[in-house]
Amino acid sequence: MLRLLSLLQARRHWPGAELAERLSVSERTLRRDVDRLRDLGYPVEARRGVAGGYGLRSGAAMPPLLLDDEEAVAIAVGLRAAAGGAVAGIEETSVRALAKIVAVMPPRLRRRADALRAYTVPALAGGRPVDVEALLVLAQACRDGERVRFDYAARDGTRTTRLAEPHRLVGHGRRWYLVAWDTERHGWRTFRLDRLADPRATGARFRQRELPGGDAAAFVRDSFAAVPTRHRVVVTVHAPAGDVERIVVHTGGTVEPVDERTCRLLMSVDDFDWPAFVLGALSADFDVVHPPELRDHLRAVGERFLAS
Numbered sequence: 001m002l003r004l005l006s007l008l009q010a011r012r013h014w015p016g017a018e019l020a021e022r023l024s025v026s027e028r029t030l031r032r033d034v035d036r037l038r039d040l041g042y043p044v045e046a047r048r049g050v051a052g053g054y055g056l057r058s059g060a061a062m063p064p065l066l067l068d069d070e071e072a073v074a075i076a077v078g079l080r081a082a083a084g085g086a087v088a089g090i091e092e093t094s095v096r097a098l099a100k101i102v103a104v105m106p107p108r109l110r111r112r113a114d115a116l117r118a119y120t121v122p123a124l125a126g127g128r129p130v131d132v133e134a135l136l137v138l139a140q141a142c143r144d145g146e147r148v149r150f151d152y153a154a155r156d157g158t159r160t161t162r163l164a165e166p167h168r169l170v171g172h173g174r175r176w177y178l179v180a181w182d183t184e185r186h187g188w189r190t191f192r193l194d195r196l197a198d199p200r201a202t203g204a205r206f207r208q209r210e211l212p213g214g215d216a217a218a219f220v221r222d223s224f225a226a227v228p229t230r231h232r233v234v235v236t237v238h239a240p241a242g243d244v245e246r247i248v249v250h251t252g253g254t255v256e257p258v259d260e261r262t263c264r265l266l267m268s269v270d271d272f273d274w275p276a277f278v279l280g281a282l283s284a285d286f287d288v289v290h291p292p293e294l295r296d297h298l299r300a301v302g303e304r305f306l307a308s
Contacts, residue, residue: 004033006066008044008056015053030054069109076101076113083135092171099139135169137199138178142166145206147183150199152191164189165206168216172252179216181209188212190223231291233267233275239284247281264289272297 003023007014014022020030034044034054043057067075079101082094102110141148145165152162164180167188171177176193188211213219237244241257244265248255252274253267265286267275272294279286279298288295 001033001036002066004030005037005042006068008037008042008054009066013047013053013055019054069112072101072105072109073112076105076109080113092169095135095139095169096143099136099143102136103140134193134196134199135176137201138166138193139169141199141201142168144201145208147202147204147206148180148199149202150191151197153195153197162191163202164191165209167208167211169193170216170220172217172220177220179211179219188219190220230270231268231272231293233265233269233272233291233294234289235265235267235275235279235294236287236289237263237265237282237284238286239263239282244282244284248278253278276301 004019007019007022016027016030020027023030023033025033034046037044045055045057047053047055076098079094079098083098105113138148140146147163147165149161149163151159153159163183164178165183166178166180168179169176170179178191178193178196180189180191181187182189211219213222236258238261240261241255241263244263245255248265253265256264256266258264265278267278269275275294276298288298
């Protein structure tokens with residue numbers, strides 16, 4: 001049955017006689033096996049006549065897929081790249097899918113995937129890189145409800161060892177964050193993964209607690225608002241709020257609509273380089289409301305570009 005399913009997934013159409021020969025069964029047995037696949041929910045189509053045979057059409061739901069060795073390695077490597085930010089917007093989904101695939105990959109395939117990862121260099125722009133292996137350990141701990149221990153560096157450089165109950169991994173802006181219950185500080189915390197080192201599962205299981213608000217992404221955004229920053233940026237953008245949100249959702253910031261053609265962009269930052277980058281990416285006119293130092297910074301950046 002698994003071999004039959006694998007063959008049907010590998011080619012759009014199989015003549016019945018050829019498919020039966022590949023499986024070393026009679027065409028009558030083949031028909032019975034096809035009926036079993038249909039009972040399991042696989043949409044197998046049969047064609048009669050000279051060009052008759054079998055094919056697997058797209059169904060209403062995603063059936064289990066069977067992958068050969070090369071396909072499994074290719075998907076694992078591709079998901080690693082996506083998890084690292086190669087394609088904006090699918091990082092979290094990629095981590096979940098990668099955790100599932102790695103969990104069932106035999107060691108020989110995992111070594112091949114690791115070799116490909118180790119000897120290829122992604123040319124990606126963004127924040128500080130995050131170890132995908134750390135992402136995998138934490139994703140699997142979130143899924144399995146298993147406590148993790150890791151080393152963590154605070155903003156002031158102080159290093160501590162933490163024991164936490166991981167809840168969700170959240171990709172926000174240019175960085176990854178772990179939302180977890182800190183067992184020693186007895187509270188919910190947000191940990192930046194580029195400051196986190198050597199996560200290891202402890203084997204101790206736990207029952208997931210209820211996260212305040214229930215939305216991990218919102219929890220991360222709210223935690224930013226509680227962290228003091230040097231500058232509060234307010235910019236009026238002459239573009240619909242929806243157009244601006246499509247950019248800002250990947251870069252950080254809050255968008256408030258003013259009217260159908262105008263919105264307000266709010267950002268909390270320590271320097272003005274990132275707001276300048278975001279404003280350039282918007283491809284829209286804007287007015288700096290606050291602070292006046294941002295106007296000076298943008299003027300200097302603009303002169304640098306004009307001079308070149």
